Amino acid sequence: MFRTSPALPRSSALVLGLALCTSACVTVTPAERRQLSTPEMTPATDAEEEVWHTHVEAAREAGFGGHGSAGGGCGCG
């Protein structure tokens, strides 16, 4: 039933595949992760805000996800 442009998913898959191939085995050792452990580099610090944005976007936009959300779809809220 998806009638999206075939070019977009194909090119997206290619870019994703290339990114995964070139980065698949990169290892950053624990000693090198000081900068990665700061709050601004940590996606989990946004969890509460993402839930709120999910709530608003589910009520006002047809898109979904991006925050890892199930979403509803009726727009009743």
Next chain:
Amino acid sequence: MLAVLVLWALPRPSAGEDRVIVRGNYYREASTRVLQPEVDVEVDVPDERLSLGTAYVLDAISSASIASGTAQVTGGDQVFTEIRHEVSGRVGSRLGEWALGGSFRYSTETDYIARGVNVGASRDLLQRSMTLGLSYAYNFDRVYRIQANTRVRAPWCGGSIDVDRCRSDGRGDGSNLHQVHYVAATYAHAWHRTLLGMFTAEVARSRGPQDNPYRGAQIPTSEVELHPLSRTRMALSGSARWAVPRTPLVIEPRYRFTADSWLIRTHAIDPRIHVRVLDHLRLRARYRYYRQTASFICLDEGADVMDDGASFYCSTADGSFATADPKMGAFHSHTPGIQLVLELDAIASVRGLAWLEGGWLEATYNHVFQTNRYGNARLGALALSLAF
């Protein structure tokens, strides 16, 4: 809610602390205002091998009457306020390289009862440089309609189902059950000591009433809103965080693409810049551009229907489907936003304030400029988090 699971599965700087977060969210547009206080508590018992969390959310939604078809500014004569209560509980466990989690959510308001369960697992690889995660959620909601004249609550099975045939139990076309099955796969990888990447693929399949029981008055060609009873949606999203060397900057590009079986495609570009202004003060600026195409319901009306900002409705040529939902039409929006976070360690060394250590205070403001009937909107939030 699943965002909590997906993001909680990733390592946190504060992991290992018990924590309470009190948050107040605010949303306002021309005809709707939402106040949403919430409190979230998470404790480790006794450590990260077992974490328990619970949250309570109150939604106070004030709107101009939908049935009247007007878009009066909140505060007018026909404003009504609806209250929604939501409670949730979650359990998580980190066992070596594995993180496991599960949660349950229950939400109730006058005409909608939502329940959801989800489970997730993630695995760290390459000395925890990479995390792969998989989540599944199942929502099972009951949809009702408040009768305008009697205020009696009656089950709603969708605009295409005769109200006399609609049941509030069971499943299938004659039931008010709305089900969603949802699967998400996440890949997060530290590609460099200053660069983190994240990709997520999501699929959701929903079945049951998906139209609004009150919007019929806004559609001249139909007595009720008529949406299909099933919908399949997919989303691909990617983001990265790059700490610019020798600067206090972190640059975070984000992109999301979605497509669904109602032929709506969406794109969201959401770049952000984080700046550590002072040792304990962070600032984040964002700009989000969102664009979506119209659903199949509106394609018979010509090219992508653009909401004219005053009214919106469209229907298929054969009359099978009709909508007054601005989300079914094409529109775009721009959202600039700013956030300030004060880490309370800055004042925890003051005598008597040691209990603030590990805490933070967050203030966020976003302004939505959009081209549809909802009009421009303001989103704000204030949050306080304390470790204990």
